[in-house]
Amino acid sequence: MNFQQRVDALVHFAPKLGELADKEAILMQASSQNAWFTKEEVKRSLNAWKGQLTRENILQWLTPYAIPDKQMDSRTAIIMAGNIPLVGLHDLLCVLVCGGHALVKLSSEDAVLMKKAIELLIDSGFMGQISISEERMPKDFTKVIATGSNNTNRYFEYYFKDKPSLLRRNRNSVAVLSGKESPEDYLLLGSEIFAYFGLGCRSVSKLYVPEGFDFVPFFEGIEAYNPIFHHHKYANNYTYHKAIFLLNLTKHYDNGFLLVKQDERMASPLGCLFYQHYENINGVEIDLKNRAEEVQCVVSSIQKEGWLPLGAAQQPELWDYADGVDTLTFLLS
Numbered sequence: 001m002n003f004q005q006r007v008d009a010l011v012h013f014a015p016k017l018g019e020l021a022d023k024e025a026i027l028m029q030a031s032s033q034n035a036w037f038t039k040e041e042v043k044r045s046l047n048a049w050k051g052q053l054t055r056e057n058i059l060q061w062l063t064p065y066a067i068p069d070k071q072m073d074s075r076t077a078i079i080m081a082g083n084i085p086l087v088g089l090h091d092l093l094c095v096l097v098c099g100g101h102a103l104v105k106l107s108s109e110d111a112v113l114m115k116k117a118i119e120l121l122i123d124s125g126f127m128g129q130i131s132i133s134e135e136r137m138p139k140d141f142t143k144v145i146a147t148g149s150n151n152t153n154r155y156f157e158y159y160f161k162d163k164p165s166l167l168r169r170n171r172n173s174v175a176v177l178s179g180k181e182s183p184e185d186y187l188l189l190g191s192e193i194f195a196y197f198g199l200g201c202r203s204v205s206k207l208y209v210p211e212g213f214d215f216v217p218f219f220e221g222i223e224a225y226n227p228i229f230h231h232h233k234y235a236n237n238y239t240y241h242k243a244i245f246l247l248n249l250t251k252h253y254d255n256g257f258l259l260v261k262q263d264e265r266m267a268s269p270l271g272c273l274f275y276q277h278y279e280n281i282n283g284v285e286i287d288l289k290n291r292a293e294e295v296q297c298v299v300s301s302i303q304k305e306g307w308l309p310l311g312a313a314q315q316p317e318l319w320d321y322a323d324g325v326d327t328l329t330f331l332l333s
Contacts, residue, residue, distance in 0.1 A: 001125060003069045006097050007062070009125035011055045016120045018050030020113075030085065030112045035233050037085050041196055042113065045085035052318055061318040062097060065328050071099040071129075076331065077137055078102055079146035079156070082109025084196040089117060090318075091145045094327040096126050103141050105133045143331065147322070166330045168323050169293075172205040172266045173313050176284055176300040177218075179210045181310075185301050186221020188311035192299055193258075194225045195314045197234055198270060201296040201322065202313045205268040207260075207275040208284050219255040229257040238271030266294045296323070 001009065020026050021043045030037045076095045080088030087110065095102040106114050118130055146156045147168040156167050175189055192204040229235050241259055245252050253260040263274040278284045281302065288295060298307045321327050 001071070001099070003067055003097075003099070005125060006099065007055065007058055009121075010053055010058055010093065010097065013121055013124040014050050014053035016124065017053075017117060018046055020116060021046040021050075026112070026116060030110075033112050034082065034109045036197055036199060037110075037113070038231065042085045044195065045113075048315065049086065049089065057318055058097075062328075065332060067098055067328075067332065074098075074100040074143065074331075075103055075141040076100050077105065077133075077141040077144040077146075079105045079137070079144070079148070080107045080110065080114065081147040082107025082111075084200045085110060085113055086117060087200070088114060088147070090322070091147075091327060092118075092121075092130070094331055095145075096121065096129055098328065098331045100129070100331065102130050103133055103137070104130060105137050145327065145330075164330075164333075166325060166327065168325075170267065171201045171294060171296040171323060172268075173202050173296045174206045174208060174266065174288070174298055175204045175310070176208040176281070176298060176302055176304075176307070177210070177213065178300075178302050179213050181217070181221070181301050183217070183221045185310050186218055187224060189218075189299070190222035190225045191311055192313045193222070193273060194228050197228070197231070200314070202316065204299060204313065205274065206263075206266050207273065208278050208287075209275050211277050211279060213275075213277070215253050215260065219253070222258070223255070226257055234271060237269065241269050241272050266291065 027039045027042055030042050031039065078088060078091050078095065080091070088104075088107070092102050092104065104114075104118070115132070118132065122130060141163070143164045143166075144160050145166045146153075146160065148156060150169050153167055153169045156165070160167070173192065175192065181189070189204065192202075196203060198205065229238065238257060238259065242254065244250070245259060245261065250261065257271075259272045261268075261272060261274055262276065264276055265274060268274040281304070285304070288298060297313050298304075299310050299313045300307045301310055
């Protein structure tokens with residue numbers, strides 16, 4: 001396919017992918033494979049992708065690049081994560097729009113949805129550009145994109161040391177609060193914390209709050225997310241960490257479905273949220289700059305360059321690349 005045909009194929013793919021949100025059998029299969037993939041969270045992902053893959057968005061995304069019109073003679077291995085539904089789809093689309101061949105290693109946590117998405121991509125026109133590796137990844141590839149934990153990444157660094165590689169580690173997102181947020185702001189912040197149960201790298205796991213910050217309006221603003229406690233795995237995590245905090249006499253706040261604890265670490269456990277006090281915004285900016293490799297994105301009601309408004313973290317655009325590394329530039333270089 002030439003470049004225009006690839007764009008057309010993506011446009012045709014979008015509504016087909018969106019239709020999966022109405023396929024009860026697919027939703028049940030995905031949830032059976034991964035209990036975190038509830039119908040609501042799978043639909044969230046499917047609808048987000050359907051909304052992003054418009055012709056206008058795709059052209060806005062791709063126009064700045066010198067993408068070849070002809071197919072590329074390259075095979076890119078993609079080792080996918082499975083923490084949230086279709087988390088590996090963006091990498092796959094990047095390879096396809098460049099005209100390359102994608103050699104995909106699926107996560108066992110997200111095989112149902114990704115296999116279905118790949119079927120729809122092939123049906124939309126990308127026949128011959130995608131292979132799924134069921135066993136050990138063959139070595140006849142030219143580049144590799146791999147996403148995993150910090151521990152897994154050490155293995156990736158060794159195994160792919162002789163290949164051009166784009167390797168991703170654990171990252172988390174943070175929110176910087178002024179203490180002047182409205183109930184609507186806190187409702188938006190709740191979506192950043194609880195979407196996908198907080199399992200995504202764009203999920204807020206830590207708050208920066210001013211000295212003397214009042215948590216009561218915050219808890220009142222996120223009360224609408226109380227039903228998350230009805231999910232058994234989330235409830236188990238919350239209950240476990242609550243018991244640990246109580247046994248260790250650890251000071252914390254508790255609203256019945258979220259534990260909030262003062263801690264300088266970025267990554268908080270499921271069912272928990274860390275917070276850190278600050279005296280001035282400049283200090284926050286310096287701390288975030290020093291820990292940039294730990295942070296995926298920053299949301300805030302305070303306007304700063306590079307910070308997103310509350311509610312935007314879980315709605316990335318096609319040109320918002322994981323870890324801030326331009327995947328298309330990597331593939332085209």
